[in-house]
Amino acid sequence: MDWKELEEQCRECMACQLGETRTNLVFGTGSRTADIMLVGEGPGEQEDLQGEPFVGRAGQLLDDMLKIIRLDRGENVYIANIVKCRPPGNRDPLSDEQSACVGWLREQFKLVRPKIVVCLGRIAAGVIIKPDFKITREHGQWFEKNGVWFTAIYHPSALLRDPGKRPETFVDLKSIQRKAVELGARI
Ligand code: SF4
Ligand code: URA
DSSP, X not given: OOHHHHHHHHHTOOSSTHHHHXXXXXXXXXXXXXXXXXXXXXXXXXXXXXXXXXXXXXXXXXXXXXXXXXXXXXXXXXXXXXXXXXXXXXXXXOHHHHHHHHHHHHHHHHHHOOSEEEEESHHHHHHHTOTTXXXXXXXXXXXXXXXXXXXXXXXXXXXXXXXXXXXXXXXXXXXXXXXXXXXXXXX
């Protein structure tokens, strides 16, 4: 499947109930040839309205964080979510919604072929790294699968709620930067 086909098919998806209440499907954004891919949880209100991931308050913080390690969605990262349609009231996506949707993300992985995947928050880490991922204990740790390196950092919404977590996230960002240099990933 190429990007055009994938996006067209995804935009018509009604494989779970989130399809019924979306305003816009939020497919993904950024560089489709990036070496680093970021995965969030699901669209919030602003994302649902604008059809782009991380454009609300959490997104502004994410962009500021990425800038610290010279990453920019217009340049060198691809950003997508576990679920492409907004869970009503910003509740967590249910596990059947996650499993209904994750196939789209897998296709995105196959096309981007990132060297590094950064999960944003517990939900993404639980789907992508391992089911019992403990974000407070395991953020910033590295996991390798088939030559691709995976890590998780706190979700930017968690950092808005609890700024006390920001120093640890700064350390994690620096670790991502080092890993990128080590792997020769474009940053
Ligand atoms: Fe399809 Fe995913 Fe939207 Fe559910 S959330 S309707 S699986 S695109
Ligand atoms: N939170 C997410 O996980 N994803 C978005 O796109 C926006 C907020």
